[in-house]
Amino acid sequence: MxxxxxxxxxxxxxxxxxxxxxxxxxxxxxxxxxxxxxxxxxxxxxxxxxxxxxxxxxxxxxxxxxxxxxxxxxxxxxxxxxxxxxxxxxxxxxxxxxxxxxxxxxxxxxxxxxxxxxxxxxxxxxxxxxxxxxxxxxxxxxxxxxxxxxxxxxxxxxxxxxxxxxxxxxxxxxxxxxxxxxxxxxxxxxxxxxxxxxxxxxxxxxxxxxLTNLKNSLNGSIPEIFTNLTELVSLDLSQNQLTGSIPSGLIELEKLQVIELFANQLSGEIPADIGNLRSLSQIDVSQNQLSGAIPQSIANLTNLSILHLWQNSLSGIIPPGMANLQALTEFVLFENHFTGTVPGNLGKDCNLTRFDVSTNLLSGPVPVHLCDGQQLTQLIFFNNMFSGTIPDAYENCRSLTRVRFEINELSGPIPDGLWGAPKMQIFTAHTNMLNGNILPSIGYALNLATLDISSNWFTGPLPQEIGNLVMMQSLSVSGNNLSGTIPPQLSHLSQLNELDLSQNSFTDGIPPALGNCTQLKTLNLSMNFLTGPIPSELGELSSLALLDLSHNALTGEVPSVLSGLPLEILDVSYNNLSGVLPPGLLTVTDAEGNPDLCDVASNCEAGMQQTNSKINGPMVSAVVGTFVAAMIVLIVGSCCFYQRYTIFNEHQKGLVQNSSWHLTSFHKNTLREYEIAEFCNDPDNIIGSGGSGKVYKAVLGNGQPVAVKKLGWGETKGEALHDHGFKAEVETLGKIRHRNIVKLLCCCSNNESNLLVYEYMPNGSLGDILHSTKGGALDWAMRYKIALGAAQGLEYLHHDCLPQIVHRDVKSNNILLDADYEAHVADFGLARVLETTTITTWKGESMSAVAGSYGYIAPEYAYTLNVGEKSDIYSFGVVLLELVTGKRPIEPTFGEGVDLVKWVMNKIQRTEGLYEVLDPHLGCASHNDMILVLRVAMLCLSQHPRSRPPMREVVQLLIEAKPRSCREKLNTNTNVSGSIWPDITSTNLKNTAEDERKEMNAAANNDYNNNVVETPNFLGL
CATH class of the missing domain: 3.80.10.10 (Ribonuclease Inhibitor)
Incomplete structure (x- = not known):
């Protein structure tokens, strides 16, 4: 061993x-x-x-x-x-x-x-x-x-x-x-x-x-050299900055099989002789500015399998001859201005897999033969004026994964087999005149994730078989006349995050088993005939942000366990509730119309004649208290600053000679600290000022212009001065490199001052130029460019920085413009880094001082000092309103206590008020494009933080709202069901053009189901 x-x-x-x-x-x-x-x-x-x-x-x-x-x-x-x-x-x-x-x-x-x-x-x-x-x-x-x-x-x-x-x-x-x-x-x-x-x-x-494989980075018009390549089989110039029209010379390329020109800025009409390209099998000219009609000759393309014309300004009728294209598989024309009917025989002689004509002006009956080939996966025609019933031909279309025909004029029942399509993932049919019952066969749609049939005339019970749909994430049947009890089988839907049964005739009690739906974020049971107590089991809904039980006949007390939920809105108004409202719910609850419900025990004897004012009092007090505190801080700070001004002034002249400077550089440069500091001695160099200090323009010896922000520091007479966000800006900006974030070149510091040296922005801030006499010089295309650039900068901070960075003071004065009017997000004095592993979770940091600027502060700041990325998104929504309206966040003309957000909301409650909010300096030509951005702003300005889209989604929405000068004017006489503009509360705006391309064979995106926006129907919000 x-x-x-x-x-x-x-x-x-x-x-x-x-x-x-x-x-x-x-x-x-x-x-x-x-x-x-x-x-x-x-x-x-x-x-x-x-x-x-x-x-x-x-x-x-x-x-x-x-x-x-x-x-x-x-x-x-x-x-x-x-x-x-x-x-x-x-x-x-x-x-x-x-x-x-x-x-x-x-x-x-x-x-x-x-x-x-x-x-x-x-x-x-x-x-x-x-x-x-x-x-x-x-x-x-x-x-x-x-x-x-x-x-x-x-x-x-x-x-x-x-x-x-x-x-x-x-x-x-x-x-x-x-x-x-x-x-x-x-x-x-x-x-x-x-x-x-x-x-x-x-x-x-x-x-x-x-470079026949090249896919990017071309600009200008399509070069004529391409028209000489007679052997060319595939032409892919997509995702460039190409302008001008499609050259007629391309029609001579007889061997051409594929034309990919999507995501450019092409205008004009599709060449009339495109039908001469008999070998053509794919056409994708989507996301351009093409106009005119679809050429009749396109019916000659017998090999055509894919036709993508979406997001243009095409108009006229769909050529009837297209129904004869036997190779056609994808027919995608959404977001144009097509009129008339869809050819009745389309799909009869081909195997369609995708049909999408949404957001047009089409009318007439729904085509009968689209699924004759039994390969149709997407049947999408929302935002049109289709009428009549859903053809029984779709009874056995078992290949469908996405069906969307909301906002039309359809009537009659939904065919039995369509309810239970086994592969269905998204089924939205809201805002029509559909009737009949929700059939038990819906229990066979085992892959269904989103069901929205709200605002129709459905009757009868909600079948218990709906409990089989364990993949369900969003269920909305509001605005119908459904009756009976709420089936307890809904508790089987463990992935459900939105349940809306409001505005029906449901009776009896709220099933306690709903407490098993632990993923719920929104639960709306309002405007029914529900009785009995509020189940304490609802306290198990640990993600619940909105609970609306208003306008029922509920009795008993409000369970104290609800205080432990992350509720942002609790509406129990107009019931028969009694007792004392739990203290933890005071600031988020609307309890009007409950005479026996008290905010504190001492008030119970006097009844609740003033219930609403009492319960909402703490919220009002919080708002007023926050404002008063901010004013006190401002006044006291101003006094202190005045007392210290002479002390600073004594040091100013000898700043360079008597101080030892330390320079920290973040980018390659040849800056010298003494050269920078010299410019801060001359008041004539001041180009701006704010709460954190003055900003100077310096032109250095090498000819480079820079902007220098001077901040106080150190100690004077034994009293430490505030660093005015110096450390925050240095720590934040020093490690950031993004084209839409202002570049911090270096910082200089000594015992008396801090100097932050930025790249110089010759056009100043967005706020300064927008709200001055120069504001009219910013046309809509330029304003849109600024909005998109700023959004991309914030997207980088929220999604691409590790750890995540929240700006906390987003406003138009903190968006700087370079010589080309490219937006650069600036001023990170209030920025905070969020140590969180899941950036999509709304998680803030408790603040001891006011974060943000008046007019931009999100409403939740009134009752909590938690500030997260959702607060940035709200503030950015205000910036979008500034760009659309041309107005400041606070103006005397709005009236006492009314800011820009409330002013816009009040205006667009009326149809004729919509155009009153648009900046008159821009003229009528841009109105429809501006309304698209206004809709994005309203999403950002949702009262509920969880309902605001993340910045990554805001950027995508803005990309899809790019200006298209040839849009038809919005028909202000059209009601919701006939509007040509999509509905934001549904999933359709979020089902963006790019998403349609990416998700053609994918499951529904969960995040699309979480938006609750309190905005008027005229905008389609």
Missing amino acids: DMKKTSVNLVFFFFFFFVSILGLSEEGKALLEFKNSITDANKWLANWVATDLLPCNWTGVTCTGDSVTAINLSGLSISGQVPEGVLGQLGNLTTLDLGNTDLGGTFPLDLLNCSNLMSLNLSYTYMEGPLPTRISQLTKLQTLDLSYSSFFGPVPDAFGDLLALKLLNLKAANFTGVLPSSLGNLTNLTEIHLGLANFTPTAMPSWFAN
Whole structure:
């Protein structure tokens, strides 16, 4: 036994002996030399140690076998220069990502020895100098990203030898000259980004025609060179900035099978002779500004399978001959201005999978034959004027996954088989005149996630079989005449987050079993004939934000367990409730019309003649208290500031000579602290001021204009001064790089002042220009561009920063405009970082001071100091209203106690008031486009934080609200059921054009079901 132990010990001894002799591999030694040559202040590379045998477990290092094949240090705050002769020793390296670091120096020439390199990313670095002509040695390179770097000089002609290249990104680098024609050799190139560079302007070069796989980054009109490519089979110029019309010369390309021109800015009409392209199988010209009718000749395209014309301004009738296209599978025309009827035989001779003509002006009966091929998955025609009944032909259409025909003039019952379609995921039919019963066959629709049949004439009970639909997330049957009891089987719907049974004739009590639906966020049982007590089991609904039990005949007390829920609205008005309202519910409850319900026990004897004012009193007090506190802080602060002004003034002149400055730089620059500070001594340089300090314009010796914000700091006469958000701005902005976030170049600090140095924005703030005599110069296209840019900046803060950043002071004066009127979100003095792992959860931080600016503060701030990203979204909604109305958030003309939000809400309650809110400086041509953005603003301004869409969704909605000058005027005489504008409370606005493309075969998105917006029907909200 001892001999065995001795043998084992000898084995380990010799193993470690040989390891000590061999040491770290050669590749590991090279990487260690790299580490020792740079600065790693935050110890990101702390585990790069010489005691390891191989570097394969080091941060950012990936190995295949024992050899290093990938290095990814992207985003790490490492600085210094990449040493020469080091990376070239990694002979098997395929991926090198040094992007978004502070590394400088020139292009490492030894990297050209890495002949296996396939991906190289040096973007967002301080690397500079010209590129080597020998870069052609990297023959396997597929991705080359040099964007936002400091490389300069001409693009080497040798780029044309990188034949494997698929992505070339030179955006915002300092390259100059003319692009070499050798780039035409890169036939595998799918993406090329050249924006914001300094290339010599030229016409579209002829070699672009060789890049047949290119999918992006073209602008201007479609070059005529493409019309000469007679062998071209597929033309994909989608997702560019192309303008002008579709060239008639394309009609000569007889071999063309695919035309992809979607997501551009093309205008004019579809060529009348498009029917000559007999080989054509796919047409996608969606998301443009095309007008006119669909050419009759399109009926000649016998091979056409996919037709996407959505989101244009096309009009006229749908050519009857299209019903003869036997290869047709996708017929998608939504958001145009088509009139007349859909050809009755469409679908009879083809196998349609997708039919979407929503948001047009179509009328007549629903086509009968769309599902004859039994392959139809999407039947979508909401927001039209279809009438008559749903054809019985859809009784057996078992392939359907999405059916949406809300906001039409349909009548009669829904066919039995359609209720129980086994693959159905979304079924919305609200705002019609449908009648009959909800049939028990609905229990077979086991995949149904969204059912909305509200605002119809359905009668009878809600069948208990609905409890089988365990995938259900949103169920709305409000505004019908359903009767009987609420089936307790609803408790089986464990994924349900919205249940709306309001405005019906349900009787008896509220089923206690509803407490099992623990995912519920909205529960609305109002306007029924419910009796009995409020079940205490509802206290199990831990996610519930809105509970509406108003206008029933409920009795008993309000259960105290409801105080533990995250309720934002509790409406128990107009019942027969009694007792004392739990204290934790005082600020969120409407209890009017309950004479025996008290807010405190001492008031019970006097009854509840003034119930509503008593219960809502604490909320009013909170609002008034917050405002008064803010005013007191402002007055006291002003006095203190006045007393200290002379002290600061004494230091001002000797600021540069008598203080020791410390400069911290966040971007590559040659700024000098003494040069910056000099400009803060001259009042003539002041370009703005606010609660946190003055802003100066400085033009430095190198000609660079910058904006300098000067903040107080340090101690004066033994009393510490407030830092006015200095640390918050530095900590926040110093690590952010986004085109729509103002760039913090550096900060300077000493014992008396802090200076924040930003890139200079020549057009000032949005608030200043919008609410001045220059406001009329901002046309709608420019305002839309500003809105989208600001939204994208906030989206970055909320969704792409780790941890998440909440701005907390979003307003038009904190949106700065550069020379091209590109929006930059600024002023992070109130910003806070939210330490949360789930950014879609509304989670705020309790504040001890007022966060935000008057007129922009979200309503929930009146009763809680919790501030989260939903507060930013509300404030951004106010900014959108400013852009649409041209008015300030607070104006005397609104009346006492009325801000911009209330003013707009009051106006659009009336049909004729809608146009009164639109800025008269912009004229009528933009009205319909402005209304689309107004609808997005109303989503952001929902009273309930959980009902506001996340910024990522706001950006998508704004993208889809892009101006289209050829829209027809909104028909103000049209009622809701005939409106051409979608309904925001339904899922349709959120079922965006891009979502339709992505979700064609996917399940419904949960987040689409969570919007409760208290806005008038005229906007379709």
